[in-house]
Amino acid sequence: AQTVTQSQPEMSVQEAETVTLSCTYDTSESDYYLFWYKQPPSRQMILVIRQEAYKQQNATENRFSVNFQKAAKSFSLKISDSQLGDAAMYFCAYRRDTGNQFYFGTGTSLTVIP
Amino acid sequence: DTEVTQTPKHLVMGMTNKKSLKCEQHMGHRAMYWYKQKAKKPPELMFVYSYEKLSINESVPSRFSPECPNSSLLNLHLHALQPEDSALYLCASSQVWDRGRRRSGANVLTFGAGSRLTVL
Numbered sequence: 001a002q003t004v005t006q007s008q009p010e011m012s013v014q015e016a017e018t019v020t021l022s023c024t025y026d027t028s029e030s031d032y033y034l035f036w037y038k039q040p041p042s043r044q045m046i047l048v049i050r051q052e053a054y055k056q057q058n059a060t061e062n063r064f065s066v067n068f069q070k071a072a073k074s075f076s077l078k079i080s081d082s083q084l085g086d087a088a089m090y091f092c093a094y095r096r097d098t099g100n101q102f103y104f105g106t107g108t109s110l111t112v113i114p
Numbered sequence: 115d116t117e118v119t120q121t122p123k124h125l126v127m128g129m130t131n132k133k134s135l136k137c138e139q140h141m142g143h144r145a146m147y148w149y150k151q152k153a154k155k156p157p158e159l160m161f162v163y164s165y166e167k168l169s170i171n172e173s174v175p176s177r178f179s180p181e182c183p184n185s186s187l188l189n190l191h192l193h194a195l196q197p198e199d200s201a202l203y204l205c206a207s208s209q210v211w212d213r214g215r216r217r218s219g220a221n222v223l224t225f226g227a228g229s230r231l232t233v234l
Contacts, residue, residue, distance in 0.1 A: 100147075100208065105156060
């Protein structure tokens with residue numbers, strides 16, 4: 001089974017600053033999909049950003065961007081200009097190119113300090 | 115409509131009760147999922163339905179019984195649960211993996227808001 005590792009159980013960032021959350025994964029496949037999901041205390045799990053492994057260009061969504069290093073099997077999330085609403089659990093997830101199964105990391109709890 | 119709707123939001127039940135959790139989506143997704151999530155932990159996959167057929171059962175105890183009556187609905191029937199089954203139950207849906215769709219960006223999992231279950 002694929003393994004997704006998030007080595008930072010907790011992170012904090014000052015409002016308006018930038019923070020990077022780490023994610024590494026283990027796979028022998030060349031095609032796959034990577035995701036960052038956000039789960040605020042209100043509990044709805046929301047997709048933040050996704051990356052297709054065959055794309056070399058890093059995905060960006062407004063203040064959120066990723067640093068995808070395929071050879072290193074690393075997929076970090078950068079949040080710029082952090083806002084209070086960014087406080088949440090962040091889960092990194094992997095999906096194989098085939099099949100319907102998603103693999104989640106253990107999560108990083110992000111606190112935003114006013 | 116891009117929502118996955120779950121009911122009820124909260125459920126309290128005794129160990130001898132029978133109850134059901136319901137999930138509905140109208141995004142045309144043909145894969146539907148049940149996850150169990152404990153506080154501050156990642157979701158744990160329980161079941162996956164693909165084209166209304168059970169495709170994955172992650173060795174879930176039989177006191178949890180899934181049902182997919184049609185392509186929009188997913189139920190989770192609960193019977194004789196244990197206190198350790200108390201958790202947030204998340205429903206999700208996605209496009210079914212399809213080789214013709216592999217690079218169309220259709221591989222996203224969309225979650226509902228969850229049903230908070232407490233077993234007394």
